[in-house]
Amino acid sequence: NAGVTQTPKFQVLKTGQSMTLQCAQDMNHNSMYWYRQDPGMGLRLIYYSASEGTTDKGEVPNGYNVSRLNKREFSLRLESAAPSQTSVYFCASTRDRAASSYKSPLHFGNGTRLTVT
Amino acid sequence: RKEVEQDPGPFNVPEGATVAFNCTYSNSASQSFFWYRQDCRKEPKLLMSVYSSGNEDGRFTAQLNRASQYISLLIRDSKLSDSATYLCVVNPTDSWGKLQFGAGTQVVVTP
Numbered sequence: 001n002a003g004v005t006q007t008p009k010f011q012v013l014k015t016g017q018s019m020t021l022q023c024a025q026d027m028n029h030n031s032m033y034w035y036r037q038d039p040g041m042g043l044r045l046i047y048y049s050a051s052e053g054t055t056d057k058g059e060v061p062n063g064y065n066v067s068r069l070n071k072r073e074f075s076l077r078l079e080s081a082a083p084s085q086t087s088v089y090f091c092a093s094t095r096d097r098a099a100s101s102y103k104s105p106l107h108f109g110n111g112t113r114l115t116v117t
Numbered sequence: 118r119k120e121v122e123q124d125p126g127p128f129n130v131p132e133g134a135t136v137a138f139n140c141t142y143s144n145s146a147s148q149s150f151f152w153y154r155q156d157c158r159k160e161p162k163l164l165m166s167v168y169s170s171g172n173e174d175g176r177f178t179a180q181l182n183r184a185s186q187y188i189s190l191l192i193r194d195s196k197l198s199d200s201a202t203y204l205c206v207v208n209p210t211d212s213w214g215k216l217q218f219g220a221g222t223q224v225v226v227t228p
Contacts, residue, residue: 035218042121042204042218043161058215090160104152106216108160 002026006091006109013081013116021076021112023091031094033058033073033106034066036087044089049074081116088113121207125217130226132196137191138222140205150188151206152179161204164190172195181183192207 022088024084025032030051035043045058049068063085065077074093078085089112096104120143130136142150144155145228165172167179167188178191192199205219 040125040220042119042220044218045215048215090196105163105166106161108162110160 001042003092004093004107004109006089006112008112009110010113011115013078013114014117015082017079017081018077018079020078021089021091022073023109024073025091025107026072027093027107028071029093029095029096029107030071031096032068033092033094034064034074034076035092036060037090037092038087038112046076046089057059067103078114081114083116086114086116119220120209121205121217121219123203123205123222124179125220126223127225130192130220130224131224132195132197132228135193136183136195136224137189137201138220139187140191140207140219141185141187142201142205142207142217143186144207144209144217145183145186147207147209148206150179150181150187151216152177152190153204153206155202155204157201165205192224195224197226197228200224200226217223 007022033048034046037043044060047066049055052071067075091109092106094104119214123140152164153161154164155161165174167181171180175195180189202223204221207217
C-alpha cells in the first residue's frame, strides 16, 4: 500500500503565483488533514475534512483553500503565494472521524517543501 | 505560552545509554496523548500512544502525569537508529480533530 501520497515533493513559487498541492490516500480513511511545519514550531493544522463533502478551518487557514474531491483525495490551494507560506506541508489521514481515537492514529504523507520567493 | 512545550535538545546520548525527556501541555482537559518520531526531512510516524497508567513498547516507556500535566518518553539501551526528533502530540477534548503538536525534542545517539 502506498498510504498517503503527496505531490509535488518540492516547489518554488514567486510571490503572487498560485498552486495546488495534491494528496491522496488508499487506506479508505474517512478524515484528512493539511498541516504546515515551520522550524521551531509544532505542526499546525491548516484545514481538515472529517468526511467526504465536509471541510473545516484549522489553526492557520488564511491564504489557503481546500477541496475534498472524493474520499481519497484532499487538495490544498494557495491562490496568491506569499513568502510567509514558505514551509513544509504534510497531508495526513485517519480512519475515524475523531483523531483522538487511540485506534485511529494520523498517517502522514512524505511532505511538500514549498519555497516562496 | 505554547500549548504543548518540549525541550528542543539536542540530547546527545552514547549508544547503549538511557535518555528521557518530557513534554508539558496546558489544557488540563486533554485526554489522549501520543509520541511521534520524525527523522530528518521525513514525515512524522507514530511511535506510541500514551495511556493513563503508562505503557512500554520494547525499549520505549511512556508515562503520563496528569497532576503536573506532562508526558515523558524514556528510551533504554539507545541505538544509533533512535536518532530522530520526537514529537509530543496532545488532543484537547474541546477541539475535535485538532491535535496539538510540540516542536519536538532532538535526540542524537553517538557511537
